[in-house]
Amino acid sequence: MTAARDAEQTSDWSDYRGVLVVVEQRDGEAKKISWQLLGEGKRLAEKLEVQLMALVIGHEVGHLAQEAIYYGADKVFLCEAPELKAYRTRPYSRIAMKVIGEAKPEICLFGATGTGRDLAGAIATHLPTGLTADTTELDVEPPPSRLLLASRPAFSEKMMATILCKQYRPQMATARAGVFQALPRDATREGEVIRIANGMTEEQIATRVLDFIQERDKINLEEAEIIVAGGRGLGGSEPFAMLKELADALGGIVGASRAAVDAGWIKHEHQVGQTGCTVRPKLYFAIGISGAVQHIVGMSNSDVIVAINKDPEAPIFNTAHYRIVGDLFKIVPAITAEVKKKRA
Numbered sequence: 001m002t003a004a005r006d007a008e009q010t011s012d013w014s015d016y017r018g019v020l021v022v023v024e025q026r027d028g029e030a031k032k033i034s035w036q037l038l039g040e041g042k043r044l045a046e047k048l049e050v051q052l053m054a055l056v057i058g059h060e061v062g063h064l065a066q067e068a069i070y071y072g073a074d075k076v077f078l079c080e081a082p083e084l085k086a087y088r089t090r091p092y093s094r095i096a097m098k099v100i101g102e103a104k105p106e107i108c109l110f111g112a113t114g115t116g117r118d119l120a121g122a123i124a125t126h127l128p129t130g131l132t133a134d135t136t137e138l139d140v141e142p143p144p145s146r147l148l149l150a151s152r153p154a155f156s157e158k159m160m161a162t163i164l165c166k167q168y169r170p171q172m173a174t175a176r177a178g179v180f181q182a183l184p185r186d187a188t189r190e191g192e193v194i195r196i197a198n199g200m201t202e203e204q205i206a207t208r209v210l211d212f213i214q215e216r217d218k219i220n221l222e223e224a225e226i227i228v229a230g231g232r233g234l235g236g237s238e239p240f241a242m243l244k245e246l247a248d249a250l251g252g253i254v255g256a257s258r259a260a261v262d263a264g265w266i267k268h269e270h271q272v273g274q275t276g277c278t279v280r281p282k283l284y285f286a287i288g289i290s291g292a293v294q295h296i297v298g299m300s301n302s303d304v305i306v307a308i309n310k311d312p313e314a315p316i317f318n319t320a321h322y323r324i325v326g327d328l329f330k331i332v333p334a335i336t337a338e339v340k341k342k343r344a
């Protein structure tokens with residue numbers, strides 16, 4: 001108790017300033033979450049009146065440093081080396097810790113992806129500092145406290161908890177994909193790129209990446225531009241084939257409500273919503289989905305929402321941009337046929 005109070009009195013973090021976003025990439029292609037985090041990071045940085053920084057690690061990823069500037073970064077730390085082609089915890093965390101040690105950001109943000117979670121966890125244990133995982137809301141208290149308010153669902157998703165890291169810096173958080181909005185890409189923006197040397201040789205890295213085996217039929221809702229989602233209104237697993245046909249015709253993928261997943265009609269990896277994925281596609285079809293709040297939080301940021309429901313009073317219509325009242329079993333095949341005709 002006394003030690004904690006002493007720490008509170010003696011901690012001086014005034015040399016920690018700025019917001020750092022770790023850009024995640026695979027084979028030189030950035031994950032959408034990276035630009036979404038830069039958008040949110042910019043908002044926090046402006047509130048704190050500090051710089052927005054980005055960290056890009058990989059092999060032949062210089063173009064991503066430039067992209068990070070177009071998406072809002074003022075300064076980008078870039079570390080490129082053949083040994084960094086594939087993500088590995090040790091070299092990536094070492095580089096990130098070096099940058100954090102030198103740049104001293106007060107806030108560090110990572111995507112809540114497999115890689116982001118692993119990297120942020122490794123850094124938080126080494127530094128040491130706190131880490132709030134899977135955040136869905138971020139804000140900052142104005143100076144002098146400058147505290148990051150990192151919020152996430154808690155207690156079986158029944159309430160939101162706001163978590164503070166008062167004693168240590170940087171304040172770190174991983175954030176869910178699809179929740180935050182990227183800024184429009186601005187190719188006239190200018191910024192500084194600082195190259196960082198990779199201090200590790202291949203021999204010093206204990207792990208080897210032998211191969212990447214793509215999971216068969218692995219779906220990636222978070223990156224999808226078109227999602228055709230179905231709910232309890234489908235009445236069973238078979239009608240999901242009808243949704244897949246529409247999704248394939250549009251170049252999209254199939255999503256689902258929790259009711260459909262709980263009924264065993266489709267796998268959990270397709271679930272959109274509070275306990276599923278948060279998505280931000282260009283086009284979202286909600287078919288036979290009533291529009292419960294737990295579903296809406298996962299898809300309401302979609303650019304265009306089309307709802308098909310036989311109940312004109314269904315709450316989903318309050319969120320949808322296009323409302324189609326009627327039987328989904330008649331409407332979906334008609335839309336699919338029309339799309340196929342246009343594409344032929």
Ligand code: FAD
Pocket residue numbers: 156157158230231232233234256257258259260271272273274275276277287288289290291292293294295298308309310311314326327328329
């Ligand atoms: P219903 O609410 O039963 O709606 C079915 C709809 O289909 C109705 O509106 C009906 O009019 C329509 N319909 C029926 N037949 C037809 C037809 N022939 N043509 C057209 N329309 C038709 N839900 C999620 O989706 N995602 C989550 O992540 C999630 N997390 C949750 C977390 C917690 C802690 C809790 C408590 C709940 C969560 N839920 C989640 C569940 C949520 O509350 C709803 O129960 C669920 O979203 C309902 O799914 P639905 O809309 O498919 O089913």
